[in-house]
Amino acid sequence: MSEPKPVIIDRTGEALAGSTISQLKPAQDWPPITITGEQINREIERLADLPRPANGRRQVMFTHPSAPTPGRGLTPGVQVTLDVLKPGEETTPIRHNSTQVNFCIQGRGQTIVGDREINYSRYDVWNNPSFITYRHRNKSSKVLARLTYSNAALLEMMRVHLIDENPSSDCPASSEGLDPSGPFKAAQSIQEISEDGAALMPYETLINPRPVQSNCLHWPWTTVKSNLDKLDKLGKSYTGRRLYLLFNPLTDRFNGTTPNFFATLTIRPPGIVDKPHRHVSSAINYYFQGAGYSRVEGKRYNWKAGDLMVSAPGWAVHNHASNQGDPVYELTIQDQPLNIYMESLLWQEDLAGAPKILGTRQGFDTNLKEISG
Numbered sequence: 001m002s003e004p005k006p007v008i009i010d011r012t013g014e015a016l017a018g019s020t021i022s023q024l025k026p027a028q029d030w031p032p033i034t035i036t037g038e039q040i041n042r043e044i045e046r047l048a049d050l051p052r053p054a055n056g057r058r059q060v061m062f063t064h065p066s067a068p069t070p071g072r073g074l075t076p077g078v079q080v081t082l083d084v085l086k087p088g089e090e091t092t093p094i095r096h097n098s099t100q101v102n103f104c105i106q107g108r109g110q111t112i113v114g115d116r117e118i119n120y121s122r123y124d125v126w127n128n129p130s131f132i133t134y135r136h137r138n139k140s141s142k143v144l145a146r147l148t149y150s151n152a153a154l155l156e157m158m159r160v161h162l163i164d165e166n167p168s169s170d171c172p173a174s175s176e177g178l179d180p181s182g183p184f185k186a187a188q189s190i191q192e193i194s195e196d197g198a199a200l201m202p203y204e205t206l207i208n209p210r211p212v213q214s215n216c217l218h219w220p221w222t223t224v225k226s227n228l229d230k231l232d233k234l235g236k237s238y239t240g241r242r243l244y245l246l247f248n249p250l251t252d253r254f255n256g257t258t259p260n261f262f263a264t265l266t267i268r269p270p271g272i273v274d275k276p277h278r279h280v281s282s283a284i285n286y287y288f289q290g291a292g293y294s295r296v297e298g299k300r301y302n303w304k305a306g307d308l309m310v311s312a313p314g315w316a317v318h319n320h321a322s323n324q325g326d327p328v329y330e331l332t333i334q335d336q337p338l339n340i341y342m343e344s345l346l347w348q349e350d351l352a353g354a355p356k357i358l359g360t361r362q363g364f365d366t367n368l369k370e371i372s373g
Helices: 035-051 152-157 223-233 250-252 336-341 367-371
Strands: 058-062 079-084 100-108 109-113 116-120 125-128 134-137 143-152 241-245 260-266 283-289 292-296 299-304 308-312 318-322 328-334 347-349
Touching: 058 328, 079 134, 079 152, 100 283, 134 318, 143 318, 223 241, 223 260, 250 336, 260 318, 283 292, 283 299, 292 308, 299 308, 308 318
Parallel strands: none
Antiparallel strands: 058 079, 079 143, 100 125, 100 143, 109 116, 109 134, 241 260, 260 328, 283 308, 283 328, 292 299, 292 318
């Protein structure tokens, strides 16, 4: 078999797409799609009717029809699965170098992540750090279902999603080997070579970066909701979005739940219509109360409680609105932290204003101070 040969593409003088921000368009091959609540419920019932698999994991993956293989995601880089456990069941241990955000949509259960056990209920959120052994179990009398979001699709595209289906019993727990209170000693010092801060890092420090403790964190819905409901009183004149980021301090200024993406929980009072905006980060919404619609690139998409939707492909102009009746509650996953770190998070909060690269420039303001007095 002959060796593969590189493809050389001459781009001399080739014009880049668009010369102004208004001419930059989102990818046309990744439009919004919706997995309805009815489809999700049918999959829960179907999975629960199957014989227990050897590893205990009853799972389906929701993928966008444009997703490549490898790289099967609901948005580019974000993989979403539905997992079901029947009463009394437990999965076998597993670990992988992808990180996860888990969201319980039915029942209640337990997850053991490293040396921590989390007891969770409906609409609770928790994260799984990378390469820490975990397993799930259902001690209740009802079927348990959860959505899991991970950066597995991105790692698949990079051909480096590594999975250990049979981790040994001595695999490290999340807190092992780190002393957060102790000073970190680099193997070799970093040498500055210019007044502008350029420096040289030796190999010994390159392969021994400063460690940070990556923990499994739990955001109970009852606690989050009690804070979220206070945002209902902001009124229709508020120009921001009524949400809280489920913040993991590990992500620091990159504003994440994991280093790859954030999870936010939002309340939309009845009759609220958001102002159109856009951003490089893509968004996946799961609506678990209320109903409404989204406009994406001028097209209307209706949604209701139980629906899972790719609601904002990267750089698509979009906004969301809640119907009259019950308030809307939703979970949103965006790959914002990754884009902030890459300095690629172009964000346009007001279409009449200029976009900004968030994380390297001063961001946007809302009118919270004015309406709060």
